[in-house]
Amino acid sequence: AGFQAIGYLVLSEFSKSIEIWKENIHGSLDFKKLKVLEVYKCNSMTYIFSVSMALDLAQLEDIKVKQCPIMEQIIKKGAEETEMATLLLPMLKKIRLESCSRLTSFCMGSITLQCPSLYEIAVDDCPKMYALASKREQEDIEVVGREKIPFFNHKYLELSSTNIKILWPDKPDRATSSNVLNLQILIVKGCHNLEYLFPSLLVKKFERLHQLSLLDCKNMEEIIFTDGLAAGEGIPQIYLFTKLQRLELVRLPKLRTFCHQENSETNALFNQKVVAFPSLNDLRIVGMGKCRKIWHDKLTMGSFHELTFLVVEHCDKLSNVLPFDMVERLEKLETLQILECESVEEIIGLADDHGLNSNESIELKSTTKFVFPQIRQLVLRKLPKLIGFYSKVHTTDWPLLKLLEVCECSKVDTFAGEYINFRETQGENQPVISVQQPLFWVTKETFPNLEELFLVWNGYMK
Numbered sequence: 001a002g003f004q005a006i007g008y009l010v011l012s013e014f015s016k017s018i019e020i021w022k023e024n025i026h027g028s029l030d031f032k033k034l035k036v037l038e039v040y041k042c043n044s045m046t047y048i049f050s051v052s053m054a055l056d057l058a059q060l061e062d063i064k065v066k067q068c069p070i071m072e073q074i075i076k077k078g079a080e081e082t083e084m085a086t087l088l089l090p091m092l093k094k095i096r097l098e099s100c101s102r103l104t105s106f107c108m109g110s111i112t113l114q115c116p117s118l119y120e121i122a123v124d125d126c127p128k129m130y131a132l133a134s135k136r137e138q139e140d141i142e143v144v145g146r147e148k149i150p151f152f153n154h155k156y157l158e159l160s161s162t163n164i165k166i167l168w169p170d171k172p173d174r175a176t177s178s179n180v181l182n183l184q185i186l187i188v189k190g191c192h193n194l195e196y197l198f199p200s201l202l203v204k205k206f207e208r209l210h211q212l213s214l215l216d217c218k219n220m221e222e223i224i225f226t227d228g229l230a231a232g233e234g235i236p237q238i239y240l241f242t243k244l245q246r247l248e249l250v251r252l253p254k255l256r257t258f259c260h261q262e263n264s265e266t267n268a269l270f271n272q273k274v275v276a277f278p279s280l281n282d283l284r285i286v287g288m289g290k291c292r293k294i295w296h297d298k299l300t301m302g303s304f305h306e307l308t309f310l311v312v313e314h315c316d317k318l319s320n321v322l323p324f325d326m327v328e329r330l331e332k333l334e335t336l337q338i339l340e341c342e343s344v345e346e347i348i349g350l351a352d353d354h355g356l357n358s359n360e361s362i363e364l365k366s367t368t369k370f371v372f373p374q375i376r377q378l379v380l381r382k383l384p385k386l387i388g389f390y391s392k393v394h395t396t397d398w399p400l401l402k403l404l405e406v407c408e409c410s411k412v413d414t415f416a417g418e419y420i421n422f423r424e425t426q427g428e429n430q431p432v433i434s435v436q437q438p439l440f441w442v443t444k445e446t447f448p449n450l451e452e453l454f455l456v457w458n459g460y461m462k
Contacts, residue, residue: 007033012040031056035091039065046102047076051111057089061117064096071100075107086112094120097129104128119182120156129162155182161190168202184208189215196225200259203239212241213248220252224259224275238300239275247280251287251314268293276300281332286313297323297351304329308374313339320349327370336372337379344383348390368394376400381407388412388437395419395441404447405454406439414438415455 034057039048045068049057054075065074074097075087087107092115097103103126107113123129159167167188186209188197194217198206203224214220224239239259249255249269256267259274269291280303285294294312295304307330312321318341322330327348338344348370368390375398380386386409389396398404406415417438440446 006031008036009034010038010040011042012038031060033059035059036062037064039063039068041067042071043069046070047073049075051075051077051087054087054089057092059091060089061091062094062096063092064094064098065100065103066096066098068100069102071103073103073105073107075113077107077111086114088114088116089118090114091117093117094122096120096122096124097126098122098124100126100129102128118154120158121154122156122158122160123162124158124160127161127163129164155184157183157185158187159189159191160187163193164191165193165195167194167197168199182208185211187211187213187215188217189213190217192218194220196221197223198225200224200226200239203241207240207242209241209244211246211248212244213246213250214252215248215250217252219254221254222257222260223255226260241275241277241280243279244277245279246282247277248284249286249288250284253287253289255288256290268296270295270299270303274300276303278302279306280304281306282309283307284309284311284313285315286311288315290317291315292317292319293323294318294321295323295326297325299326299329306332308332308334310335311337311339312341313337314341315344316342318344320344320346322348324348324351327372330372330375332374333372334374335377336375337377338381338383339379340382342384345385345387346389346391347380347386350391368392369397370394371397371399372401373397374400377403379403379405379407380409381405383409384411386412386439389439391437393437393441395443395446397445398447399445399449401447401450403452403454404450405456407454407456409439410457412439416440416442419443 031053037048037060039045048065048071063074065071095106095118097106183206186206188194197214197220214223256269258270269285269288283304285291294315304326310330310333312318321338321341321344338347370390378398378401406412415438417440419441
């Protein structure tokens with residue numbers, strides 16, 4: 001009688017709690033009004049519900065399981081439940097599984113599990129977790145995407161420290177049945193068996209994705225895996241993430257490119273006419289040890305124009321950050337941080353990838369002007385090979401810049417130099433002169449609203 005009409009239930013530290021849940025006393029339990037279940041540190045439970053017990057969970061909205069060391073499944077189908085074909089959890093909205101070292105799946109058994117209201121899944125530190133549902137142990141190493149498991153109304157999916165190898169189905173006959181159109185936030189962290197995230201056949205199904213965060217996946221080599229399927233299956237050449245607003249690529253040491261292109265002229269992270277991000281406003285690229293170039297010189301039209309926040313950190317093979325033609329796309333950029341990139345020599349690369357070094361003679365009449373109309377914060381920190389902003393004579397305008405930090409950039413000899421337009425003062429035919437480039441060529445209009453300037457341990461900078 002004590003288990004009648006429960007709405008919120010917490011099980012914790014009950015060494016004999018498994019006895020309560022055994023099916024032979026099912027008649028004494030009533031979970032028809034249970035909405036929230038939290039299970040903590042139940043050291044003797046290998047599963048929580050049998051399928052027959054789970055039939056009472058019509059009102060269950062939230063389930064959280066944490067630190068249950070021998071838990072293998074949440075729902076387990078017994079041998080006597082062979083007639084059961086479908087289990088419906090109509091109100092389940094959130095699944096959170098954390099630090100369950102033996103947990104392999106949410107549901108085990110040949111049964112179709114339906115969760116039409118599910119919008120958030122979080123799996124953290126469950127190293128044996130390979131599926132949300134499976135007919136038998138180790139049948140397929142997929143977390144979501146099985147043909148009979150309609151989990152795909154969820155909006156939030158977070159996976160951390162799991163043993164998965166494939167996140168989505170990669171076979172054409174199964175990909176067509178997968179509906180992930182509602183997914184808005186995808187966070188994958190510490191999944192070291194993943195070599196890629198999306199098969200190319202499924203990319204178009206993620207049109208509502210707003211945030212993509214990939215962190216600490218040491219074997220991930222690319223985000224989109226084509227395997228030569230794009231042309232054969234009629235997949236568009238450009239993979240559009242039309243609503244993606246935030247992209248984080250953090251400590252992916254083997255990642256070279258977002259999507260491999262067979263005839264690509266470069267190994268840029270964002271290749272020419274392969275991926276497009278028309279709504280992206282927040283981009284963070286951290287710890288990309290094999291990335292030599294972030295952007296192709298010629299990008300897809302309409303991509304990256306909405307960027308407001310850009311951080312590039314610990315990318316040790318970059319020689320520059322922005323290609324020349326990328327600058328004009330950054331009209332809305334408000335924050336630019338370039339941190340601890342040991343090979344960066346200049347911020348903006350030359351359009352033709354060759355040109356004069358900062359110490360060579362420069363013809364002053366050929367001057368480039370870069371305007372960053374919305375940038376309010378610029379941080380250049382621990383760039384030991386940085387020589388200048390751009391290797392030819394140029395000017396930069398920062399009309400809204402309020403904070404400027406240059407820290408531990410020991411090769412920058414001169415912070416700022418006054419720019420004089422010799423074309424106007426002495427005519428067109430000026431001789432070529434030798435110039436030592438400062439980090440910034442400045443005029444009265446360069447930093448009109450600067451409020452904070454930090455120059456920290458920059459060698460012999462003047």
